[in-house]
Structure formats: structure tokens, C-alpha cells
Amino acid sequence: MITLRGLTKRFGDKTAVDGLTLEVAAGKVTGFLGPNGAGKSTTMRMIVGLDRPTAGEALVGGRRYLGLPRPLREVGALLDAGFVHPGRPARAHLLAMARSNGIPRTRVDEVLGIVGLESVAGKRVGSFSLGMRQRLGIAGALVGDPEVLMFDEPVNGLDPDGVLWVRRLMRGLAAEGRTVFVSSHLMSEMQLTADRLVVLGRGRVLADAPIADVIARGSGDSVRVRSPRAAELAARLAAVGATVRRTTDEELQVTGLSVDRIGLMAHEISVPVLELSAVTASLEEAYMNLTGASVEYGTGTAEARR
Numbered sequence: 001m002i003t004l005r006g007l008t009k010r011f012g013d014k015t016a017v018d019g020l021t022l023e024v025a026a027g028k029v030t031g032f033l034g035p036n037g038a039g040k041s042t043t044m045r046m047i048v049g050l051d052r053p054t055a056g057e058a059l060v061g062g063r064r065y066l067g068l069p070r071p072l073r074e075v076g077a078l079l080d081a082g083f084v085h086p087g088r089p090a091r092a093h094l095l096a097m098a099r100s101n102g103i104p105r106t107r108v109d110e111v112l113g114i115v116g117l118e119s120v121a122g123k124r125v126g127s128f129s130l131g132m133r134q135r136l137g138i139a140g141a142l143v144g145d146p147e148v149l150m151f152d153e154p155v156n157g158l159d160p161d162g163v164l165w166v167r168r169l170m171r172g173l174a175a176e177g178r179t180v181f182v183s184s185h186l187m188s189e190m191q192l193t194a195d196r197l198v199v200l201g202r203g204r205v206l207a208d209a210p211i212a213d214v215i216a217r218g219s220g221d222s223v224r225v226r227s228p229r230a231a232e233l234a235a236r237l238a239a240v241g242a243t244v245r246r247t248t249d250e251e252l253q254v255t256g257l258s259v260d261r262i263g264l265m266a267h268e269i270s271v272p273v274l275e276l277s278a279v280t281a282s283l284e285e286a287y288m289n290l291t292g293a294s295v296e297y298g299t300g301t302a303e304a305r306r
């Protein structure tokens with residue numbers, strides 16, 4: 001489990017992370033979403049002691065990372081796949097990590113196998129593609145067989161097979177009861193991988209809930225109704241407090257009433273209904289609605305949609 005309590009990071013007068021309080025639970029994949037500059041990487045860096053919090057604290061399994069005697073056995077992290085010395089062979093890199101944390105050599109070959117890099121284990125990292133570096137970074141996260149895993153944008157540079165592989169790996173690690181905390185820009189990817197979502201905007205939590213709840217909240221539970229007498233129905237629904245938007249001559253978008261209620265009310269006033277369906281926004285739409293006001297360098301698309 002990862003626990004953040006009032007975690008804050010300021011760089012000069014810029015607040016990158018603003019009082020984050022949350023728990024990332026074991027046995028689940030928790031997605032960490034947010035626009036560029038939201039503070040995701042800084043949060044993850046503070047969890048593993050690479051950045052020092054200005055205020056608050058980050059705990060892994062109830063303890064601070066810097067106090068852990070063999071940290072790689074407690075938490076594995078893929079933060080920046082470019083950090084490895086280019087002149088170093090992949091196996092040597094992993095062996096050095098293992099040695100410093102009292103991890104047996106056999107585990108290095110095991111993780112090279114898990115990530116599919118056995119055949120290039122003796123090659124220098126400088127010759128690796130971005131995808132191979134990502135795999136090596138993931139091997140480094142796994143080498144200590146830790147209970148807590150953090151991945152910052154793990155599918156960057158991976159081909160479709162690689163993306164599928166990462167997705168299965170995350171799900172598998174969570175199924176083993178581990179804590180998996182993964183950041184991504186790919187909302188569609190999170191929809192397939194994560195159980196829970198933490199959405200960040202300008203260093204603050206905008207949402208922290210199961211994926212289905214984030215979608216429901218962002219989409220505002222709307223219902224699409226099609227009727228040849230849409231205007232009449234709209235007036236009736238508005239009279240009981242629903243928010244009704246006329247999208248075409250025959251079509252209404254209604255928020256604030258369930259499908260059942262709308263169906264019954266149409267029946268009461270004998271208005272024929274051609275279509276009646278709940279509209280579930282995609283995670284992407286929900287995300288845009290949530291983060292629209294917090295994009296640091298946006299194109300204004302989220303605002304334009306309103």
C-alpha cells in the first residue's frame with residue numbers, strides 16, 4: 001500500500017504537487033491520470049525519495065522509502081527508462097541493482113526472462129530501442145520481487161504486442177495481491193487496465209474512485225430520448241426539474257432523471273418514444289470534463305466542448 005498525507009512539492013513559487021492525501025491499495029491496479037505538468041512524475045519521485053517533499057509525507061507499506069534498508073525489495077519503480085548508463089550491458093545493470101539490495105543473481109535471469117530480454121542481456125543499453133529500454137526498466141522494477149510497483153508511462157515506445165504484454169503484467173501483479181500504481185496519458189489504456197483511478201490536475205486530486213464512478217461523474221448520467229413530439233416531452237421533463245437539451249428536432253439529452261422515470265412520464269402524457277437510452281461517456285470524455293479547467297498548456301478543446 002502507498003499512503004500519501006498532505007504531500008506537497010514546490011519548485012520556487014510553482015506548486016507542482018498540492019497537498020495530496022490518498023491511499024493506493026494492494027491487489028488493484030490504480031491508474032494515475034492527468035494532463036502534462038499535473039504533477040504525476042513529481043509525486044512518484046517523492047514516493048521513492050528522488051524528490052524531497054516541501055510538506056507532508058509519502059509512505060510505502062507504512063514506512064518512508066529512505067528508511068528502508070533494502071528498498072528494491074519493498075517497492076519497484078519504472079520512472080525514467082532513459083536513466084541507465086548507455087555503455088552498460090543490460091544484465092550488468094540489473095546485477096548491480098540486485099547486489100546493492102542483497103538480491104540473488106538468479107533473480108536477474110528470471111526477470112530478464114519475464115520481460116523477454118534474455119537474448120540481448122549482454123548488449124549495451126545504448127543500442128536498445130525505446131521499447132527495449134522500457135522492458136529493461138520494468139525488469140529493474142521487478143528484480144526485488146516487491147509488493148509495491150510504480151510505473152510512470154510504461155507503454156511509451158512499446159508496439160501493440162508490448163502494450164498488451166504490459167497490460168497483462170499489471171493485471172497479473174495486482175492479482176497476486178501487489179499494489180500497482182501506474183501513470184498514463186492513455187485514457188483508453190487505463191479503461192482496460194485499471195480498477196481505480198486517481199485523476200490529478202495542477203497538483204490536486206480531481207477524482208479518486210473506481211473507474212465506473214469517474215465515468216459516471218464526468219458524464220453526468222445523461223439519457224438520450226428520441227420522439228416525434230420531443231418539444232412536448234421536453235416541457236414535461238423540465239417541469240419536474242430535469243435539465244433538457246434539444247439536440248435535434250426529434251432528440252433530447254436529459255440529465256437528472258433515470259431512463260425508467262423518463263419512459264413512465266412519456267407514457268403518462270401519451271408521447272411516443274422511438275429511442276430511450278442511457279449515455280455513458282467514455283473515460284476519455286469524463287476525463288476531459290474533469291480536467292478541462294486544469295490543463296496547463298491546453299489547446300482549449302475541453303473548454304470548446306462545453
Ligand SMILES: Nc1ncnc2c1ncn2[C@@H]1O[C@H](COP(=O)(O)OP(=O)(O)OP(=O)(O)O)[C@@H](O)[C@H]1O
Pocket residue numbers: 011014015016034035036037038039040041042043
Ligand atoms: N525540477 C523541477 N524544477 C522546476 N519545476 C519542476 C521540476 N520538476 C517538475 N517541475 C514542474 O512541476 C510541474 C509538475 O511536473 P510533473 O513532471 O510532475 O508533471 P507530470 O504530471 O508528470 O507531467 P508529464 O505528464 O508531462 O510528465 C510542472 O509544471 C513542471 O514544470
